[in-house]
Amino acid sequence: MKNLTKRQEEILNLIKSHIQDLGFPPTRADIAKSLGFKSPNAAEQHLRAIEKKGFISILSGASRGIILNDTGNDDIPIIGLVAAGGPILAEENIEKTIPRSNNLLSNEIDYYLRVKGDSMVDVGIFEEDLIGVSKTLNPKIGSIVVARINNEVTVKTLIEFNQNKVTLRPENKNYTDINVNPSIDELVIEGSCVALLRESL
Amino acid sequence: MKNLTKRQEEILNLIKSHIQDLGFPPTRADIAKSLGFKSPNAAEQHLRAIEKKGFISILSGASRGIILNDTGNDDIPIIGLVAAGGPILAEENIEKTIPRSNNLLSNEIDYYLRVKGDSMVDVGIFEEDLIGVSKTLNPKIGSIVVARINNEVTVKTLIEFNQNKVTLRPENKNYTDINVNPSIDELVIEGSCVALLRESL
DNA sequence: AATAGTACTGTAATTATATACAGCATATAG
DNA sequence: CTATATGCTGTATATAATTACAGTACTATT
Structure with a gap:
C-alpha cells in the first residue's frame, strides 16, 4: 500500500x-x-x-x-509465549487481537504480553496477567520494562542502565537482581510497561 | 422513549x-x-x-x-468515590464512561470501580486500580466481591456467608477479617469482581 | 522530451435519493 | 363514531449526488 x-x-x-x-x-x-x-x-x-x-x-x-479499508493498525495483538529467536510480534506469538478502545488505558500500547512466572508479584503483576507494552516510550530507570536477554523475554524493573552493566530487578523477595553485561550478553529493551489487565479474578 | x-x-x-x-x-x-x-x-x-x-x-x-441515537447502554461507567447513602451507579459517582470493547475482558462487566486503600495488595489489587464488577454474577465463597456495609463500599474476599454471620477478608497481612451480622448491620453484596485494569505502571 | 502523478476549475448529464401527495386497509383508544 | 397509529401501494418531482468530459498548471520520473 x-x-x-x-x-x-x-x-x-x-x-x-x-x-x-x-x-x-x-x-x-x-x-x-x-x-x-x-x-x-x-x-x-x-x-x-x-x-x-x-x-x-x-x-x-x-x-x-x-x-x-482497514489498515490493520487499529488492533492490538496479545502475545502469549514468545518463541525463542524470533521477534516478539511474530505471527506465531499472537494469541489473538483486540480492537483498540481508545478511551480506555493508554493509547501508546503496541501490544499486550501475557505474564509468565511470579517474579513481579510484589508490584501486583501476577502470572497470566496481560501487560500493555509501549515500544516507543523510552524506558526510564525505575520503570517496568520488557527485556530480551539472550533470546529470552522477561518483565522486570529497570534499576541501572550503563554501557557495561544493566541491572534488572524481579519484584519478588525470593529472587535476586539480574546483572547483564551488554558487551557479553545480548540485551534488548523491547519496551516499557504502561498498563495491566487481569481477565480472571 | x-x-x-x-x-x-x-x-x-x-x-x-x-x-x-x-x-x-x-x-x-x-x-x-x-x-x-x-x-x-x-x-x-x-x-x-x-x-x-x-x-x-x-x-x-x-x-x-x-x-x-445512542440508547446509552453500550458504555461502561467508571465509579470513583462512592458518596455515602446513594446507589453506586448514581450519576455523581461516575468519573467517566468507556465504550464497551466486547472482545476484551469479560462482557459481564456492569461498571468499573476505582480501588481505594491497600487492603487487597496480597492478591495484586492496588490503590487506584480499576476493578470490573458484575452485578448479576452471583458471588461465590472465596471470590472477590464489592460489599456495602452500613453505606460504606468496600472490596474484599468473601469467606463466609450465613444468615447471621458474613466474613469478609482483606487480602493484606496487616488487616484482620471483618465479621458482619446482617441482622444488625446493613450489608449488601453489590457484585462480583471479574477483571482488573491498571492505567499507570 | 515524454509520461505519469498531483492538484485543481468548470460544465453538464445521468442517476440516486428524499420526500410530498393521494389512496387503502386494519387496529386501538377515547 | 371518530380520531390516531400502523403498515403499506403508487405516482411524481425537486434536488442531491455521482461521474464523465474538457481544460490548466506544476512536479517528478524515465
Whole structure:
C-alpha cells in the first residue's frame, strides 16, 4: 500500500471524522466545501487516487459509498509465549487481537504480553496477567520494562542502565537482581510497561 | 422513549446491520428492497415513526442522513468515590464512561470501580486500580466481591456467608477479617469482581 | 522530451435519493 | 363514531449526488 500525499491524507482524515461525527461518509460536495474546492470533481479525483492506493473502496452509483479499508493498525495483538529467536510480534506469538478502545488505558500500547512466572508479584503483576507494552516510550530507570536477554523475554524493573552493566530487578523477595553485561550478553529493551489487565479474578 | 413496533424494530436492526456491514446507512429504497416493500415511501414513513419515538434522527435533504441515537447502554461507567447513602451507579459517582470493547475482558462487566486503600495488595489489587464488577454474577465463597456495609463500599474476599454471620477478608497481612451480622448491620453484596485494569505502571 | 502523478476549475448529464401527495386497509383508544 | 397509529401501494418531482468530459498548471520520473 503506497503512501498518501499530504492532501490525500487530509481528505482521508476528513472522511474519518465525518463518519465519526455523523455516522456516514461525506459526499464529493461535502469534501469540496470543507476544503474550499470550487468543484466537487476535485474531491472525486482525490477519492479515486486514494482508492487506487488502497485506503478506501468506492461503491459506484451509491451516494456516500465510501468504504474505509482497514489498515490493520487499529488492533492490538496479545502475545502469549514468545518463541525463542524470533521477534516478539511474530505471527506465531499472537494469541489473538483486540480492537483498540481508545478511551480506555493508554493509547501508546503496541501490544499486550501475557505474564509468565511470579517474579513481579510484589508490584501486583501476577502470572497470566496481560501487560500493555509501549515500544516507543523510552524506558526510564525505575520503570517496568520488557527485556530480551539472550533470546529470552522477561518483565522486570529497570534499576541501572550503563554501557557495561544493566541491572534488572524481579519484584519478588525470593529472587535476586539480574546483572547483564551488554558487551557479553545480548540485551534488548523491547519496551516499557504502561498498563495491566487481569481477565480472571 | 416509547417502544418500537415489531416492524419498526426490524427496520432499525436493518439500519444497524447496514452500517455495520458497509459503513453508512441505507436509503429508503435499500430498506424497501430488503423488506420487500414495493414503495420506498413505506420505508420513509417507518423512518419518520422511528424518529418520532426518538431512536433515530433524520437529516433532511441529506442522502442516507440517518443518525442512530445512542440508547446509552453500550458504555461502561467508571465509579470513583462512592458518596455515602446513594446507589453506586448514581450519576455523581461516575468519573467517566468507556465504550464497551466486547472482545476484551469479560462482557459481564456492569461498571468499573476505582480501588481505594491497600487492603487487597496480597492478591495484586492496588490503590487506584480499576476493578470490573458484575452485578448479576452471583458471588461465590472465596471470590472477590464489592460489599456495602452500613453505606460504606468496600472490596474484599468473601469467606463466609450465613444468615447471621458474613466474613469478609482483606487480602493484606496487616488487616484482620471483618465479621458482619446482617441482622444488625446493613450489608449488601453489590457484585462480583471479574477483571482488573491498571492505567499507570 | 515524454509520461505519469498531483492538484485543481468548470460544465453538464445521468442517476440516486428524499420526500410530498393521494389512496387503502386494519387496529386501538377515547 | 371518530380520531390516531400502523403498515403499506403508487405516482411524481425537486434536488442531491455521482461521474464523465474538457481544460490548466506544476512536479517528478524515465
